[in-house]
Amino acid sequence: MAAVQKDFKKSVVYQIYIKSFCDSNGDGIGDLPGITSKLDYLARLGVDYLWITPFFPSPQRDNGYDVSDYCAIDPVYGTMRDFDTLVAAAHERGIGIMLDMVLCHTSTEHEWFQRACAGDERYRRFYILRDGRGSMRADDPGEPPTNWQCAFGGSAWEWEPRLGKWYLHMHDPSQPDLDWTNPEVRAACADVVRFWRDRGVDGFRFDVVSLLSKPEVIEDVPGDGSACRSLVADGPHVHEYLQELVREAGIDGMVTVGEMASSTLEHCIRYSRPESNELSMTFNFHHLKVDYAGGNKWALTEPDIASLRDIFRTWQERMQEGGGWNALFWDNHDQPRAITRFGGRELVGERGGSWEHVGKMLAIMSFSMQGTPYIFQGDELGMTNAGYASIADFDDVESKNNYRILLEGGATEEEALHVVNERSRDNGRTPMQWTAGEHAGFTTGTPWLAVPDNHVRVNAQGEEGVPGSMLEFYRALVRLRHELPVLAEGRVRFLDAGVAAPQVIAFERTLGGVRTVTVCSFDDAPCCVRGLELAGMQCMVGNYDEAPAPAEDGSLELRPFEAAIFLR
Ligand code: NOJ
Ligand code: CA
Numbered sequence: 001m002a003a004v005q006k007d008f009k010k011s012v013v014y015q016i017y018i019k020s021f022c023d024s025n026g027d028g029i030g031d032l033p034g035i036t037s038k039l040d041y042l043a044r045l046g047v048d049y050l051w052i053t054p055f056f057p058s059p060q061r062d063n064g065y066d067v068s069d070y071c072a073i074d075p076v077y078g079t080m081r082d083f084d085t086l087v088a089a090a091h092e093r094g095i096g097i098m099l100d101m102v103l104c105h106t107s108t109e110h111e112w113f114q115r116a117c118a119g120d121e122r123y124r125r126f127y128i129l130r131d132g133r134g135s136m137r138a139d140d141p142g143e144p145p146t147n148w149q150c151a152f153g154g155s156a157w158e159w160e161p162r163l164g165k166w167y168l169h170m171h172d173p174s175q176p177d178l179d180w181t182n183p184e185v186r187a188a189c190a191d192v193v194r195f196w197r198d199r200g201v202d203g204f205r206f207d208v209v210s211l212l213s214k215p216e217v218i219e220d221v222p223g224d225g226s227a228c229r230s231l232v233a234d235g236p237h238v239h240e241y242l243q244e245l246v247r248e249a250g251i252d253g254m255v256t257v258g259e260m261a262s263s264t265l266e267h268c269i270r271y272s273r274p275e276s277n278e279l280s281m282t283f284n285f286h287h288l289k290v291d292y293a294g295g296n297k298w299a300l301t302e303p304d305i306a307s308l309r310d311i312f313r314t315w316q317e318r319m320q321e322g323g324g325w326n327a328l329f330w331d332n333h334d335q336p337r338a339i340t341r342f343g344g345r346e347l348v349g350e351r352g353g354s355w356e357h358v359g360k361m362l363a364i365m366s367f368s369m370q371g372t373p374y375i376f377q378g379d380e381l382g383m384t385n386a387g388y389a390s391i392a393d394f395d396d397v398e399s400k401n402n403y404r405i406l407l408e409g410g411a412t413e414e415e416a417l418h419v420v421n422e423r424s425r426d427n428g429r430t431p432m433q434w435t436a437g438e439h440a441g442f443t444t445g446t447p448w449l450a451v452p453d454n455h456v457r458v459n460a461q462g463e464e465g466v467p468g469s470m471l472e473f474y475r476a477l478v479r480l481r482h483e484l485p486v487l488a489e490g491r492v493r494f495l496d497a498g499v500a501a502p503q504v505i506a507f508e509r510t511l512g513g514v515r516t517v518t519v520c521s522f523d524d525a526p527c528c529v530r531g532l533e534l535a536g537m538q539c540m541v542g543n544y545d546e547a548p549a550p551a552e553d554g555s556l557e558l559r560p561f562e563a564a565i566f567l568r
Helices: 032-037 039-045 078-091 111-117 183-198 230-231 238-249 263-273 304-323 353-368 399-410 413-423 470-483 483-491
Strands: 013-016 049-052 095-102 155-159 165-168 201-207 257-259 279-284 372-376 490-493 502-511 516-521 527-529 540-544 556-558 563-567
Touching: 032 039, 032 078, 039 078, 039 470, 049 201, 078 095, 095 183, 095 257, 183 238, 238 263, 263 279, 263 304, 304 490, 304 502, 353 372, 353 470, 353 502, 353 516, 353 563, 399 413, 470 483, 470 540, 483 502, 483 516, 502 527, 516 556
Parallel strands: 013 049, 013 372, 049 095, 095 201, 201 257, 257 279
Antiparallel strands: 155 165, 490 502, 502 516, 516 563, 527 556, 540 563
16 A cells, blocks of 8 residues: 555645656756655655656657556656655655556557557557548548547547548547547556556546546537537546546555546536545636636636636535535646736736735635645746747647637737737746746756746745745645644635625635634735624734734725635
8 A cells, every 4th residue: 555645635735747847867858856856845845745747658749648658657757766766755755656647548659559550459449439420431531420629629530541430539639538438448547557556656646537438429519519528528437437447456545636627516526525436536627717708718808706706615615515525726737827817917026016915815725725735836936927929939739729720710920929828738837946047947958848037036946945935935834734624624614705805705614613714815906805704813824924904893904915814
């Protein structure tokens, strides 16, 4: 069993995007020895688990989420010995390692797909193959079998002449989906998970696991085909498959999190309640769509805070009622940086204007809600969007596809660049800002993705040990989360902050006789909250130098983007 087995409800997880974390050998790409070299930094931050994004052999069409061999290490990231060294060194510091399992699809370069293309019947049955619409002969592709669109733009079907069929890919054409109705596929995937369990890891993150079980009938969806994602999510056998995987791979009791693309609340409860024996917790993404105009990621609008509040209220209270458990996060390698999204654009003055307040406000929120907080590398420094000057600076396949789609739709280059700068996944993938020096101390070579200019100001070395810095603030929150049971286990209830505070999100946690109230203002102007029963409560942590104090009538004046946790 796992060497590090902590109660996931009391833990804090740190996500490492390996390619951008720390480069040990000057090739411009982060690697396993780079992570090992930063373990003391992570131990000082106080985190319990590291989730490391995929480092398996891969043609890197989707930065490692296109895996060509599940049980090996891509030489660019190091060797199996480097991996064992990392695991042992993390364990010495009481830190557990969680690996990223990409079992919904392989790379087209995976041996299974290659064998299928070579005509091996057994492996043809590993993938989802269909004839084309209107095809008259075996070698005539016809049209794609359905109107389904893949996640990165374009049809979800690709014609492969060697197969004589179209194959389904919910993501890039280089990522064919596996057919989980095939017991041999399920057994092969369980072997992969068991392999890493036996190698000493402590937990797993499962990539787009809500999409494992496809609908029994694969047919057109209404509209432009992008609705196929919700159709595929939480499919007919997904819970059975997960239970079987946990059983067969022998990972019951290990910490696990599922990435739930387009999943519903009811299913997230089922995935994560203990009696299901599926997962410890789930990621959902509904709160990160509140700035999509008309639900379209590539159409910009200001974040809708009323919707944000409703989404959190619903997910927090109902997951709790159903016995489920949330994974709490604002950022990951698929998201632009939340600090920029929610108004922290000004990095001015000695301490940093709205940048500082928004960064700390978001941290206060995720560290005091129900669930397990995740820190994405650089959150703890206050890293922001990249602000690239040219489309040539971007790397991500989704960003490049959508830049092209925006131009085809009539946008100017300047407009399309602006949208991509706001929405690109590369914003979350820029190199970790270790120092104010060249390439932010990430590499001695040329980084694979350009370092944002603000690393001269926002970096670990400059924040280390500096009272009030973002880094020290995060450390204090991790400590608080470990020390104050009400934050980990208390009952959550959302509160109404009154008509004069429409941009405020407030909630309480209660355990025994202890009550905390968290107040977060997303407003760039001052406001006043009422009705939170704050009279007599003490501010335990806040994002301004002087703590906010409730008036005798319990009302509270808040400064722009102010946030605090009160305790009684
Ligand atoms: C979710 C991952 O986080 C993302 O980076 C990837 O592109 C897709 N799943 C497909 O694997
Ligand atoms: Ca390297």
